[in-house]
Amino acid sequence: MPYKIIEKRELGNSGQVFEMVIETPLIAKKAHGGNFILLRINETGERFPLTIADYDREKGTITIVVQVVGKSTKLLSHQEVGDAILDIVGPLGNQIHIEKYEHPVVIIGGGIGIAPCYPQAKELKEAGNKIIAIIGARNKELLFWREKMRSVSDEFIICTDDGSEGIKGVVTEPLKELIKREKTSVVIAIGPLIMMKYVALTTNGSGNLPKVKTYVSLNTIMIDGTGMCGGCRFSTVDGEIYFACVDGPDVDGHIVDFDNLLKRANRFLDQEKESVECYDRECRALERYESEGT
């Protein structure tokens, strides 16, 4: 069954982030915030996870947002409307826990992590929660979905590292103010590992700040997404082993051993580089062929 790309658009101005709407009727029917899919673009492709950024049960589509970081994401970004992805499986992982919390919920999206925040904010908002959303990136070129996020939040904060839009600074700065300002039920943080690490450190009750239950979303290396390979495992500060795919992807940020996870993320650094180089060489060869051919 081919998984056809229905829509594609660039997000922000970096040329690195794309939104794609893909025809996946079965997955769309079951998808929730927190769920992810595994993709294999073509016969030689690897299986890699992407979090579901939106879904439309009626149209039978899901939305994914991809940032070019390695070979597979680059290859995916080169797919156009009408092309099909060879394999998509999902929805995987646990959907977020939805309840009407007593106090506001703070949802933080960093960079590409803004996208998966959207369905979580939407579902929590629909459950009657007060949503405070913070989205952040290195600069304004990398920001996207401002209106979409605003539409599901009661309070909406933008920050950039370089101050090119919103508050100058990292997402933990407004977070500190918020949890100092009012009692917060839950913090949800999705973004780069380093961001999630500092969010968790901000909310763990240290310093003069109150402790707030914090979920982070782990997007680790995985193959099957069903608990089979164990490649996605992470250890807790107590030395316990969990699997991001079946125990997550949203997990208690306070138990995650981020330092270990940061190192595990580099597992295939050399191979990823090699893979991208090979792909770029192929792309250049193809371009040359096409330009010489015409």
Next chain:
Amino acid sequence: METQPALINLLIKNKEKILSAGKYNETEFSDLINSLSQAESERNLILKKIEELGTLNIETLRKELSLSEKTLLYNIEYLKACGSLEFIGETPRFFQETIDTFKKNEIFPNALIIREKKLCCGCGLCVSVCPVDAIRYSKGTFEIDDDVCIDCGLCYACCPRTFFPIEMKRSQENVSNIKFLEQLNYFQEICTAQTTDENIKKVAQDGGVVTTLLKMAFQQNLIDGALAVGLGDNPLEPRSLLIENEEDLLKTAGTKYTNSPMLQILHDYRNYKRLAVVGTPCIMEALKKLTFYPKNKPFYNNIVLKIGLFCMESFDYESIIGLLKNEFHQSPEDIRKMNIDKGKLIIYDKTGSIFDVPIKRIKKYGRFGCFFCDDLTSEQADISVGSIGSELSWSTVIIRTERGAQFFQKAIKSHLLIKNKIEEDSKSFQSLSSIAKSKLKKYKTLHRPIMIEQEPSIRSTNFEEVPKGLTEDLVKIEAQRCLQCGNPQCVIGCPVNIRIPDFIKLLREARFIDAIHEIKTYNLLPAICGRVCPQEIQCEKHCLLNDLGEPIAIGYLERFIADWERKNKLKECPDCKPPNGIKVAVIGSGPSGLTCAGTLAMEGYDVTIFEAFHAGGGVLSYGIPEFRLPKEIVKEEIETLKMLNVKIQYNAIIGKTLDFEDLKEMGFKAFFIGVGAGLPMFIKVKGLDLNGVLTSNEFLTRSNLMKAYKFPDYDTPINIGKIVTVIGGGNVALDSSRTALRLGAERVIIVYRRSEVEMPARKAEYHHAKEEGIEFKFLTNPVRFLGDENADVRFMEVIKMELGEPDESGRRRPIPIQGSEYVIETDTIIVAIGTRANPILTKSIPELKLNKWGYIEINENGQTNIEGVFAGGDIVTGSATVISAMGAGKKAAKAMDEYLKKSYLQS
């Protein structure tokens, strides 16, 4: 002066005991001693000469020793049987145990080994020859009373199933009109005959020829008695008896295919001057053996006529009772007569009704000993009689010897028999000939062929298959070795009960398409099973040839025929019933799911398989490496299923993408859960979170399913460094280690906490791994993993173990030796210590009953606690073999078929 041979010494020592047993009187005893001594000195002479010549040449020996060829032949066979000719490279046909005993005692052991090896033909000769009367025959075989036995080994030496020079079986008289056919041996004439005696007609089998021949012999005073089988105390129970006159004859007529150890009473009648013996081929063989061993015996020379019966196989009394009960629902009292004709066993009951079943169905009741027999027509008899090849109420007669011809002619002349010619091109002759041919055994060798394998040094650098398969020529030779047993144990050993002898027979006849068709009726994945089934503990373990030498290479043959089909781009597809439109869902496309789907598709169901991965096969695809099972083969086998209209939906995780309720809504009426045991187990040690520590599942999935070994052509990376350590002792550990080697590891070490003996891996794979240079550290257990500042693993600390008392698995429990810790440098650690149940599916059906380990509980039909939901394979049993999962899939499919028929088709 030469020393007394050990056997003679022993007999003399036991003289009192022998005489008091009452079988031999003083004179007979000394005759026996003389005959044995004479044979002994003959053999010494021959042995010396062979030693002198350094080679075995019958012609030279005959000239130099002026001994008859016959004398030479059996003495040489005897020398071979005791291992005395090993120095000139003559390997004995029979058992090493016997030779070892002989070398130690210079006397053969007793005949129990023949019974143990299931070779006993049930002739009863051992009972007769035992000088101390220590042997009794009961329930289809013999028992030896240890307290009485003097270990003289005469029973072994006389047994027709021990040494028997093949040339002696083929000896002939110098008669001008003698003819020879391999399947019938020598004969003068073949005809059909019928008795003219109305009384005999009423009770006798077929033409009543045997009874009539004996009647004539009594009438014309040609014999004093005839040894035959008559009825015992119970209906159909055979009893060996001696007939002394014409009147007693009718007692024997119409015997019922039951094996009777008639020669056990032979010694009782040694004073009869002229004895006729009527019996099956094995009885005739035993009598033939008596003509050359013991040589020059003072008795047993009184047999003047050997009437042989045709015999496909015989049945023990107990088996025949079972046969009647199971196949005819009859008890022996109700049977008037039994007959075999035109491929059927026919019974006539006392009410006059006639029933029949195909012989094929009754073969399984036959004696094991019969499966080694290649004599249909009693080739060692003077005259052979049977029903094959003749019209109803006639018998086929094969006249073999001059004596046989004389007796037959006399019966014709006195108008007791009438005869009809059989032409060699007639249908009757052809049917006799072809049935006789089917019984021929062609196991020239007891060794199985060796499959050519890639050289270890070459194969450890590529992912191509290690064994290369058998050639067509070798396959035909190997197929000839199959005994074609009537009661094939291999089929029982096969979890999906492939009719193994049937497909081997087709291979033998080079009917390859039929052979693959035959296999696929039972097993849709032969190319896979031929490679990864542990045949050595399943079908091949039960092969009768194990007892003699090596079992038939069933796996090799299965692999050959499946590969032959693929190479010839054929797609044999088993016959399917017409579609019945009932939808069945199979969850998981591993071995159990594929088998279940195929079996149900053949029954006409509309089957859809749901597979979580993007490729089918389950563990066959992600777990077993390319060099053991090429993935193309898995694909092709799945194609066969598609030809049966099985649909496969990939990327469908039941419990995620779809759930059980969705499937019901989609119209599925029954469900098979075969999702395997996919979750990896971890050992509880520090350092599991280091980079470079991975589960065998991840490692093998990357390499096999995702083809990381072709990186960067395929995008999935794998990096293992120079030294790889694998933890575990099963097939998965071996697969992981050999994959690591092929990915370029310089050193691969397997760490296993028990010893070599307890390793659960297949021996052949262990052997392959060792050949390729995998290092094994047995009785070694990891303590912790140590890494560097980048969280990359560097060392594994291990502790030495020793074996204690057996644990619940029956294997000796490994216990750490305190203070024996040391470290192994390593770049990668692969944990291959087993798997457990994956809860994704089972959690999505909360009412599904699981055991405490999370495996699904099923009843004996494979059904779970939910109606219409069945399960099988590793999700029920925990990790097991491919074929056992297939067996479970098949069993469940049968139960599902019954369930669906009952619920949806009968109304």
